Structure formats: structure tokens, C-alpha cells
Amino acid sequence: MSSTEQATPSFVTDPYPTLARLRAASPVSILNSEGGVPLWLIPRYRDVRAALVDRRFGQDVRRAQRLADSRVAGLELGTDVVHMLNSDPPDHTRLRGLIQGAFTPRRQAAMRPTVERIATGILDDLADRDTVDLVHDFAFPLPIGIICELLGFPTEDRYVYREWSTAILTHGSDGDFARAMAEMTAYLTEQLDRRRVEPGEDMLTDLLHASEADRLTVTEVVSMVFLLLIGGHETTVNLISTAALALLRNPDQAAWLRANPAEMPTAVEEFLRFDSPVRMATLRFTTEEVDVDGVRIPPDELVLLSLGSANRDPERFPEPDRLILNRGDAGHLAFGHGIHRCLGSFLGKLEAEVAMTGLLTRFPKLALAADERELTWRNTIMLRGLETLRAALHG
Numbered sequence: 001m002s003s004t005e006q007a008t009p010s011f012v013t014d015p016y017p018t019l020a021r022l023r024a025a026s027p028v029s030i031l032n033s034e035g036g037v038p039l040w041l042i043p044r045y046r047d048v049r050a051a052l053v054d055r056r057f058g059q060d061v062r063r064a065q066r067l068a069d070s071r072v073a074g075l076e077l078g079t080d081v082v083h084m085l086n087s088d089p090p091d092h093t094r095l096r097g098l099i100q101g102a103f104t105p106r107r108q109a110a111m112r113p114t115v116e117r118i119a120t121g122i123l124d125d126l127a128d129r130d131t132v133d134l135v136h137d138f139a140f141p142l143p144i145g146i147i148c149e150l151l152g153f154p155t156e157d158r159y160v161y162r163e164w165s166t167a168i169l170t171h172g173s174d175g176d177f178a179r180a181m182a183e184m185t186a187y188l189t190e191q192l193d194r195r196r197v198e199p200g201e202d203m204l205t206d207l208l209h210a211s212e213a214d215r216l217t218v219t220e221v222v223s224m225v226f227l228l229l230i231g232g233h234e235t236t237v238n239l240i241s242t243a244a245l246a247l248l249r250n251p252d253q254a255a256w257l258r259a260n261p262a263e264m265p266t267a268v269e270e271f272l273r274f275d276s277p278v279r280m281a282t283l284r285f286t287t288e289e290v291d292v293d294g295v296r297i298p299p300d301e302l303v304l305l306s307l308g309s310a311n312r313d314p315e316r317f318p319e320p321d322r323l324i325l326n327r328g329d330a331g332h333l334a335f336g337h338g339i340h341r342c343l344g345s346f347l348g349k350l351e352a353e354v355a356m357t358g359l360l361t362r363f364p365k366l367a368l369a370a371d372e373r374e375l376t377w378r379n380t381i382m383l384r385g386l387e388t389l390r391a392a393l394h395g
């Protein structure tokens with residue numbers, strides 16, 4: 001999920017007017033990346049959905065890097081971390097096959113008691129406080145707690161993971177990025193070494209055994225963990241915090257949800273559509289010429305598929321800019337589509353359901369404690385997430 005693109009401040013705060021303009025103007029727009037390589041952006045629902053299953057769009061980061069290098073120097077796409085999400089078959093098939101057994105809908109649903117236990121602990125810790133940052137104090141600890149549980153990592157280290165993923169995703173200064181990558185790799189290598197001596201009942205141990213059976217390399221194990229640690233927590237943190245903001249901004253919808261708690265799963269689908277945590281899918285490139293609704297993209301071009309725009313397309317969703325919690329339409333593309341469709345979608349939704357139910361039940365007077373203009377968003381073009389969200393828990 002990496003791109004060196006940095007977004008403009010207004011696009012970071014509210015990308016939807018820009019995306020609506022691009023969507024209305026043409027099936028494909030050309031943006032310029034920092035280095036000047038053109039990025040072909042596809043914004044309409046129908047075209048994005050079709051592209052997600054079209055094998056003429058490749059995702060292999062090493063090939064994408066060669067394409068970028070042939071145009072400009074210095075555009076870094078992250079070839080040192082190769083995982084299933086930036087690979088094409090057959091590598092993608094092999095890597096996904098190694099862990100998909102741990103992510104069947106049944107296995108994910110079986111995590112409900114763990115999710116509820118962690119969520120209850122977080123809410124208990126908040127109960128006596130007046131004002132909190134819902135991102136840092138509420139949305140963040142649950143997904144990271146779950147990922148630590150899955151991988152068998154110490155939960156005490158969770159704030160360090162957050163620092164690393166912020167540096168990596170926002171591509172802060174070059175030094176921060178390189179340092180975070182190096183520290184995270186060293187940490188993961190050390191965790192693997194420990195499992196060699198003392199195996200645990202966790203996913204990291206399973207991956208280690210797979211590498212010992214020559215089904216993946218140690219570098220691939222590190223990259224897989226990297227993907228799970230970042231992809232599995234940033235996204236869910238974003239979903240929980242933007243869902244909380246959407247409810248604070250739409251009191252009628254919050255009241256409806258409080259009166260209809262059994263509708264939480266339907267509401268979560270709408271939260272995913274309304275402010276999709278992954279607003280741009282992983283960078284793709286054309287392996288041959290592709291015609292997108294009359295616009296021809298030549299071979300070897302870098303392509304962005306805007307999931308956030310597709311999910312606000314009025315051709316697909318009536319009144320797309322309104323939060324309608326009982327919309328009852330789960331056809332959004334927030335988890336992607338096709339062979340790379342999110343492996344942890346059930347878990348992400350389960351976490352959001354449990355978190356939002358707890359928040360609404362425990363804090364009936366929850367209110368925004370910040371001026372709308374003070375809301376800050378994470379500076380990355382690929383993800384959509386709040387930096388902070390100050391709220392008064394007891395009104």
C-alpha cells in the first residue's frame with residue numbers, strides 16, 4: 001500500500017469534492033507524482049470494480065519499480081518489502097495460501113470473545129475520564145491488541161508499532177522512513193529468532209515452520225508480518241475513528257443506531273462506504289493497453305484505483321454523500337475485490353461492530369470536543385484516517 005505521493009492539505013482533509021470533480025469529468029484522469037511520473041487515476045465505481053479483477057493490471061512492486069525507474073530517478077515504491085498485496089500470481093497465490101486458513105470467516109468470527117475482552121478493557125479504562133482522544137485512546141488499542149494476539153507479540157510494544165507505521169505510511173522525512181523500516185525489520189527478526197528457540201501457539205510460529213519447510217523465505221515471513229501489522233491495524237483504526245466522527249456529526253443517525261443496536265452490522269457497511277479507510281488501492285500498472293470506458297491507457301503505466309471515489313459514485317449509490325446507516329447496501333469496494341480482496345475483512349468489521357456498540361452504550365452523551373476546523377487527518381494519499389478526535393465522553 002505504498003506510494004510516495006503526498007496529498008495536498010485540502011485533499012487530505014476532504015478528498016470528496018476533488019474526487020467528485022474527477023469522477024464527473026472523465027473515466028480516467030492523469031495526476032503527477034512527486035517525481036513527475038504520471039499516475040492514471042480511475043474514479044468511477046463500475047470501472048474500479050472491473051479493474052480490480054482485470055489481470056491486465058499488475059501489482060508486482062518490483063516490476064512497478066522498474067517502470068518508475070525508467071521514467072525518473074528516486075521514486076521509491078518499497079521493493080524491500082514484498083508481500084502478497086504487492087505481488088502477482090504465482091507468488092501471490094502461494095503467499096496468500098499460506099495464511100488464508102487462519103482467516104476463514106469461521107476463524108475470524110471465533111475471535112469475537114477476544115475482541116470483546118480487549119474492547120471492554122479499553123472502555124473500562126476510559127470510563128472515569130472526561131475528554132479523550134478517540135483515535136489514540138479508543139480506536140487504536142483494539143486492532144493493535146488483536147494483531148498482537150494473532151502474531152503472539154507483546155502488547156506493551158504497541159505504541160512502537162504505531163510510530164513505525166506512521167513513519168512508513170506517511171513517508172515523513174526520508175530519515176524517519178528508513179529508520180522505521182530498519183527498526184521494524186530488526187524487531188521482527190528478533191521475534192523470529194525467539195520462536196526458533198521457543199515456539200508459540202501463534203501465527204508467527206506457523207510462518208516460521210512454513211519457512212523451515214521451504215514454502216517461503218525468511219524475508220517473506222518478515223514482509224508478511226509487516227503487511228499484517230500495518231494493513232491489519234491502520235485500516236481498522238481509521239474505520240473506528242471515522243465511524244465515531246460520522247456519528248458525532250450526524251446525531252439523528254446516532255440516535256437511530258442507539259434505538260436499533262441489532263442494525264450495527266448494516267451500519268458498519270455504511271461506515272465503510274461513507275469514509276473508506278483505504279481510499280486508493282495498492283498501486284497497479286498496465287501490463288498491456290487497457291481501454292477504460294473509451295480512454296486508452298498504454299502499457300507500462302502506473303494506475304491508481306480510487307476505492308473512496310467509487311464508493312461515493314452517484315451512479316451506484318443514491319445520495320452518496322449522505323450517511324444513511326440503514327442503506328442496506330454492502331456492495332461497496334472498501335475491501336477491494338478479486339484475488340487481493342481483504343483477507344481480514346470479517347475481523348475488521350467485527351472489531352468495528354464491537355467497538356461502536358461499546359462506545360454508544362457506555363457513553364450515551366458522547367459529544368465532539370473539538371472545533372471542526374481542528375480535526376486533523378493523516379497525511380497519506382492511500383489511506384483515509386483521522387490523526388486525533390477529541391470527544392467529551394459524558395457530554
Ligand code: HEM
Pocket residue numbers: 084085086096147227228231232233235236239276277278280281282283307333334335336337339340341342343344345347348349
Ligand atoms: C476495516 C478494516 C480493513 C479494511 C478497510 C481493509 C482494506 C483492504 C483492502 C482495500 C485490501 C485490498 C487492496 C488492493 O487490492 O489494493 C486489503 C487487503 C488485505 N488486507 Fe485488509 N482491510 C482491513 C482490515 C484488515 C485486517 C484486520 C487484516 C488482517 C489482520 C487485513 C489483512 C489484509 C491482507 C493480508 C490483504 C492482502 C490480500 C491480498 O493481497 O491477497 N486487513 N485490505
